[in-house]
Amino acid sequence: MRTILVIGIGAGNPDYLTLQAIKAMNRAEVFFMPDKGEEKAGLNAIRLAMLEQFVSEPRYRLVEFAIPSRRKAATPDYRDSVEEWRDKLEVAYQRMFAELPDDGVGAFLVWGDPALYDGTLRILRDMQAAGSPIAIEVIPGISAPQALAAQHQVTLNRVGEAVTITTGRRVGEGEADALSSAVVMLDNHQVFRRFAMDEAEIFWGAYLGTADEILVAGKVSEVMDEIDAKRREAQARHGWIMDTYMIRKPQAD
Ligand SMILES: C[S@@+](CC[C@H](N)C(=O)[O-])C[C@H]1O[C@@H](n2cnc3c(N)ncnc32)[C@H](O)[C@@H]1O
Structure with missing residues (x-):
């Protein structure tokens, strides 16, 4: 066989x-x-x-x-x-x-x-x-969310909470609006902008693990334009881009 x-x-x-x-x-x-x-x-x-x-x-x-x-x-x-x-x-x-x-x-x-x-x-x-x-x-191999977490030195779950890994398309439809955190893959439309008013943080990484890796972290409201600009420049230079990010909202307690 x-x-x-x-x-x-x-x-x-x-x-x-x-x-x-x-x-x-x-x-x-x-x-x-x-x-x-x-x-x-x-x-x-x-x-x-x-x-x-x-x-x-x-x-x-x-x-x-x-x-x-x-x-x-x-x-x-x-x-x-x-x-x-x-x-x-x-x-x-x-x-x-x-x-x-x-x-x-x-x-x-x-x-x-x-x-x-x-x-x-x-x-x-x-x-x-x-x-x-x-x-x-x-x-099995090391996935993009694992590489992202390692590079930003963050955990994907909050203590005792679930991990959500989802797509840009679903987040664009509102899937993560009520979640305290989410890892987002396959996002061509920078849907993280919808969290700019929530005091949410973003941990963003492109070309993770490669020589071209780019990392940005901060409040969505403060870094979203920087991510957009870096994304656009890198995409123009390489002809393609792969990025993954985690959105983390302030804890309610
Ligand atoms: C078709 S999926 C494949 C995922 C892959 N099987 C994994 O385990 O990571 C492609 C998406 O993975 C993410 N991705 C894969 N490699 C990446 C990398 N080196 N840096 C950033 N994102 C990456 C991006 O969100 C990209 O749109």
Whole structure:
């Protein structure tokens, strides 16, 4: 049976790679590489540098696959579009796995942790459920929220409280308005501005763990323009940006 390794490689810093991830990288004959857009090119350069640095006897091949474009998240039929997108990727995966010998080992180098806002594992599990004869192994990685917390030296939860990790889209719809804190990912619209009147603090990080890392922390009302300006400048320079932040409101007690 073919084995597919889903390796979490951490959110940017090669030092985030675990020993388990490095051992797994050394087992793979084929690495499946997403090949769409400037962002993917930037992330692939980091993936390739990791392979160069940590695979001791390079015998692997790279197989590229196109990520199909997805309808905008704002459309009412967003879920359908996600389904369609996943179906297309499943077809691409089937084709790639055929490149492996029957007992071969292939690997996806998943950014951050495979359990957080990443479709790879779900697609593979769906394929397995539909009868595809593959064995799956998952290696956890350091996610962007963990990298953010470490760089700002903060905890994600307040004592005894829940942790909410959510998307910019949902926060823009008001999801975090009544929460005392939230970690926000996938935000293209700087929805943190809606907390400027709440005396809330923001801990913001872009390109976390990489040489281009930018960190800003302070009251939302005081730093939101600085974040906007830094975000815009960095996005123009790199052609893409990845940022994550935590909003923390003053405690009621
Ligand atoms: C598709 S999700 C992937 C998350 C990833 N699986 C993880 O565990 O962090 C992409 C989002 O993760 C966040 N992200 C990932 N890497 C990041 C980094 N190095 N710096 C800041 N944010 C990052 C951003 O919010 C970005 O929009």
